Amino acid sequence: MQDASNILEHLQRNFGETAIRQQRTVDDLLTLWVPAEVCLQVIRQLKSEIRQPYSLLYDLCAIDERDRTHKNDMPAVDFTVVYHLFSFGRNAFIRLKVPLLGEFPSLPSLTAVFKNANWYEREVYDMFGIRFEGHPHLQRILMPLTWRGHPLRKEHPARATEMGPFELWDEKQDREQEALRFKPEEWGLQREGEDSDFMFLNIGPQHPGTHGVLRIILQLDGEDIVDAVPEIGFHHRGAEKMGERQSWHTYIPYTDRVDYLGGVMNNLAYLLAVEKLAGIDVPDRVKVIRVMLCELFRIASHLVWLGTFAQDLGQLSPVFYMFTDREKIFDIIESICGGRMHPNWFRIGGVAQDLPRGWDGLVRSFVDYFPEKLREYKNMVLRNSLFKARTKGIGIYTLEEAIEWGVTGPGLRACGLEWDFRKRRPYSGYERFDFDIPIAQHGDCFDRAVVRVEEMWQSLRIVEQCLNNMPEGNYKADHPLTTPPIKKYTMQDIETLITHFLSVSWGPVIPAGEAMSCIEATKGANSYYLVSDGNTAAYRVRIRTPSFPHMQMVPYISRGYTVADLLSILGSVDFVLADIDR
Amino acid sequence: MTIMQHIWIVLGVLFVLLNVAAGLIWVERRLLALWQDRLGPNRAGPLGILIVLADTLKLFFKEDWIPPFADKWVFITAPAIVVGSVLMSFVIIPFAPSVVVADLNVGLLFFLAMSSLGVYSIVLGGWASNNKYALLGALRGASQMIAYEVFMGLSLMGVVMLTGSFNMGAIVAAQKDRWFIVTQPLGFIIFFIAGIAETHRLPFDIPEAESELIAGYHAEYSGMKFGMFFIGEYLGITLISAMTVTLFFGGWLGPAFLPPLVWFIVKTVAFIGLFILLRASLPRPRYDQLMEYGWKVLLPLVLANLLITGAIALWIRK
Secondary structure: OOOHHHHHHHHHHHHOOOOOOOOOOOOOEEEOOOOHHHHHHHHHHHHHHHHOOOOOEEEEEEEEOOOOOOOOOOOOOOEEEEEEEEEEEOOOOEEEEEEEEOOOEEEOOOOOOOOOOOHHHHHHHHHHHEEEEEEEEEOOOOOOOOOOOOOOOOOOOOOOOOOOOOOHHHHHHHHHHHOOOHHHHHHOOOOEEOOOOOEEEEEOOOOOOOOOOOOEEEEOOOEEEEEEEEOOOOOOOOOHHHOOEOOOOOOOHHHHHHOOOOHHHHEEEEEEHHHHHHHOOHHHHHHHHHHHHHHHHHHHHHHHHHHHHHHHOOOOHHHHHHHHHHHHHHHHHHHHHHOOHHHOEOOEEEEEOOOOHHHHHHHHHHHHHHHHHHHHHHHHOOOOOHHHHOOOOOOOOOOOHHHOOOOOOHHOOOOOOOOHHHHHOOOOOHOOOOOOOOOOOOOOOOHHHHHHHHHHHHHHHHHHEEEEEOOOOOOOOOOOOOOOOOOOOOOOOEEEEEEHHHHHHOOOOOOOOOEOOOEEOOOOOEEEEEEEEEOOEEOOEEOOOHHHHHHHHHHHHOOOOOOHHHHHHHHHHHOHHHHHOO | OHHHHHHHHHHHHHHHHHHHHHHHHHHHHHHHHHHOOOOOOOOHHHHHHHHHHHHHHHHOOOOOOOOOOOOHHHHHHHHHHHHHHHHHHHOOOEEEEOEEHHHHOHHHHHHHHHHHHHHHHHHHHHHHHOOOHHHOOOHHHHHHHHHHHHHHHHHHHHHHHHHHOOHHHHHOOOOOOHHHHHOHEEEEEEEEHHHHHHHOOOOOOOOOOOOHHOOHOOOOOOOHHHHHHHHHHHHHHHHHHHHHHHHHOOOOOOOOOOHHHHHHHHHHHHHHHHHHHHHHHOOOOOHHHHHHHHHHHHHHHHHHHHHHHHHHHHHHOO
């Protein structure tokens, strides 16, 4: 905290003591209120003018504060724009909150300071109607261009039943279709170059190489990519809006579907934040069970990635072997959780049930079986010379570029930075496990592949340690806010019975406050930034997903390569569309 | 031979080839499934072989759609060219001592000429579709096939030098003591690689690259027109396998306990299997890498092969 107070003093010295105010939050992140007039200068200073700078724009989101009741130690505010910066040198986050007043406020754009602010600001504009002055292309990003209203504002309906019946008459359909037409001029793209006309190739939303409903418009000179414009939002389901109407407990299954290859790992990111707000400390057994399942899901996710990556490059067979092995993992998951891809198995303060009898035999047989397969896959895919020719030296970015664009996870480690949130900011008891952080040096498609394959080995090591050292104990914390609530004394006095009844039927009431979790998910850093107003549902749920900034970077790293290389790049980035669009 | 005999041979070859091409649908899918740890089509008929019938029927009954933006007549002609040119190539293959449709004295040149015609179907099909993916596929296909045409022709010249004839029957006869694979291993390898590129099969399926160009030059085709490209591809595999056997593996030659025709079929089927195995195991290089490999690696190799073969042939004859 010494460090944090230094930053605060430094900023107050430069910008005035009254301008910069600190807010206490339960997650112990340094949270500062910064007025809109100086926010750009403050962020610039934090990024480049201090020792151990905050070089990563981790997240940028907004909160509609107009309906909030618990506003103590906050300035007068209608909307808050929240910047999360991260410093690798300090291993610390800083949260800057900019208070805004008015119905449709505006503030200066951060795009000149951080490259990855571009999409985040478009998202905030799309969701809240907050304008960013000086943004190069402030247009809707997740919602259709023809959408009326800004969904995350409190006055916007959250359910289809609150809106009129949906109708699509002919003119409306024509209008919607016209809005989808790509006009290169709007994006500042030329139709012709010095001595050739460019071709605009529309890849997706239905295309085997995009792994989901993603549209990428390529500006081509022959087969060389001059520029690319990804269009996202086809998979947008309003996961953040749903968080404001589901109870804290019933929101858990929605998180499963954000990174749908990560399964329970999404539950973990969400629940870590909820448990911080509620002040729940989970027992060791819960931690180890959670870690074991998360690592199994990491292997499953990486297997899908490796198989589909090879398939993108034309290798037909690996994907079948890898899906077979993923099935083996799902067999374990199924016998423990009952579900497979979306087990929805973690609960506030614990997990849904204790491990079933015989779970260790299942996990043991997988741990024994898998290493040989993994070696085989390495020979089959990574050591294949055609595979190397397609991936080495393709889609390169340097460490500085990676940080500038907000890259986390294997993509960052492939640039040589040994950074894993499991190791550097351990959560859920990761500090007690023995594993390495695989890194690579060149930051190309091949290195990203190598890092992920190595990560499967490390995950296997962690699973084995869970297996050998599973602690005894309860699978649920002894805390009144856990779900389902404690029933022990309900038959002895009426107060406990009433409390139990309410927290079963309404769900737990989480104390007002703010907290953010940060986990190393399968694709990079995943965070849930939760704002509670002391209610049965969250006031605001912000999901920071790794795929969003990664996709934003794709045009930058694919310029100058060919159409075929784009497939290598997309494959090596490893994104999930639901993780981008939420 | 009487005229009737000729007609019977032509009809017989045509009948067998079209059935083989259709049957390969089943063979390929079952073999791929075997190598990929899954079952493949196993429901219709014994071992699922009736999938061939089901697939063909399906193709026939699908809507025969011509996109309104396509160049109609070229669009229709393109799939016919591929099947036509490949079928014509089979004319010169000696299946057994007297089973050959036309025993041309320029047989090998005829084969090269016909396989060059195949490129038209790709270019015309891709162009007439008036679709960007198809156009990219056609461009890739044209340059790939023209480039590999060169190496294919040159790789065969070693065989021609050793035989002293372009006649296929003579080439088989010249392998009575020693198959040409022994004297022309490099020629065989380059011919086979060029053959894969000619039939644009994985790893060289760059014109149709499923994960990049979706289906490339035949993206707009459906129904039996698509079926023609399909049949053309399987006929192409059969043709390259049959040519490899004839040129380097002694054609119908073999120990006497099996008749020559059976020897020919056994060897050809083995190469068809190799084609499918390649598809199951290798990723696809990039388009420019393929061209680079062709011009910078294969061309010098094939020229060196020619030079050495020529020198040795001269030296032996002296």
